[in-house]
Amino acid sequence: MTNTQFQTKVHNFSAGPGILPQVAIDNSIKAIQNFAGMDLSILEISHRSKQFEAVMADAVQMVKDLLGVPVGYSVLFLQGGASMQFCMIPMNLLDENDTAAYLKTGEWAMRATKEAGLFGNVKVVATSENENYNWIPKDYTIPSDCNYFHCTSNNTIFGTEMFSFPESPVPVVCDMSSDIFSRPIDVSKFDIIYAGAQKNMGPAGVTLVIIKDAILGKITRKIPTMLDYRVHIKNGSMYNTPPVFAILVCLETLKWVKELGGVEGMETRNKEKASLLYAEIDRNPLFKGTCAFEDRSRMNVCFILTKPELEEDFLQLAKEKNLSGIKGHRSVGGFRASLYNALPIESVQALVEAMQEFEKLKR
Numbered sequence: 001m002t003n004t005q006f007q008t009k010v011h012n013f014s015a016g017p018g019i020l021p022q023v024a025i026d027n028s029i030k031a032i033q034n035f036a037g038m039d040l041s042i043l044e045i046s047h048r049s050k051q052f053e054a055v056m057a058d059a060v061q062m063v064k065d066l067l068g069v070p071v072g073y074s075v076l077f078l079q080g081g082a083s084m085q086f087c088m089i090p091m092n093l094l095d096e097n098d099t100a101a102y103l104k105t106g107e108w109a110m111r112a113t114k115e116a117g118l119f120g121n122v123k124v125v126a127t128s129e130n131e132n133y134n135w136i137p138k139d140y141t142i143p144s145d146c147n148y149f150h151c152t153s154n155n156t157i158f159g160t161e162m163f164s165f166p167e168s169p170v171p172v173v174c175d176m177s178s179d180i181f182s183r184p185i186d187v188s189k190f191d192i193i194y195a196g197a198q199k200n201m202g203p204a205g206v207t208l209v210i211i212k213d214a215i216l217g218k219i220t221r222k223i224p225t226m227l228d229y230r231v232h233i234k235n236g237s238m239y240n241t242p243p244v245f246a247i248l249v250c251l252e253t254l255k256w257v258k259e260l261g262g263v264e265g266m267e268t269r270n271k272e273k274a275s276l277l278y279a280e281i282d283r284n285p286l287f288k289g290t291c292a293f294e295d296r297s298r299m300n301v302c303f304i305l306t307k308p309e310l311e312e313d314f315l316q317l318a319k320e321k322n323l324s325g326i327k328g329h330r331s332v333g334g335f336r337a338s339l340y341n342a343l344p345i346e347s348v349q350a351l352v353e354a355m356q357e358f359e360k361l362k363r
């Protein structure tokens, strides 16, 4: 199994939904045509069939193996995106007069903070908002009388990533939507990890939640059935029909991750790709990075032109070179190259070559 993605010639830097391994796409196509030798499509069989139950069990086991999930945690595949977790978390962990602590490091963290405010009190322990979220605050205290601390490991829009996590006196909840499976993490330091699949582990339509069972059942609020983690734990993510196909694509993607050395293998690849691109951004006088050096994300690389009036010209060159999805998010401007797991280093090399060619053209 190798990643042949770069042979498609379009270099896919999309921020999300993002690039998937070609082998995962190929195997998913096969499952649409004839799933598990059933002569039926994965799209038209019961989620209670033993064949799909095996997919669910394998996907859960794969997550546990790849991340080293300790006993006492459940692995769930839910719907509603990472955004649904913004409300499910406070709904399950916070009573009206309780307080939750939030680290506000970007747009997604801001949205998570806002939702928590609907269910209880929120204390923002630190934010880099007044510098357009271009760094990660590290000097703050998490109050020991709050119910949990919420952070975002990778800020997809602003291009910063947490390379260390604070010691916390309370349960830690982390949105890992855009860097899950990109590096090893110590799951035992977290109480809830969640991630929309469509950045780094699969297609849109499913959200991974890894949750420590013991933190649940401590509040008095009534929780709607579909939003109660305990219901999904009890039913193995099959209280209602799960997003069958999306889960299968996640499983195929995670098999590829395992094949390439697991999250350690991914980290090596991702470090190599990110260093290559950041080195060019730092060397090339036409470009500059937008984030604090030590917080630069390996997943979403944000950069701008030193002469912003050339932006359209560079986008045009990128188009000619089949570099897709590098336009920056409107709140940062410039460019954003997302280097998710499945992006081959050849694509980063192609981007670097385009930047060098642009330098020669515009000097």
Ligand SMILES: *Cc1c(COP(=O)(O)O)cnc(C)c1O
Residues within 6 Å of the ligand: 016, 080, 081, 082, 083, 084, 108, 152, 154, 155, 156, 175, 176, 177, 178, 196, 197, 199
């Ligand atoms: C994309 C993203 C989200 C939103 O995910 P949805 O699945 O679209 O709700 C939340 N958090 C982070 C860090 C993201 O990158």
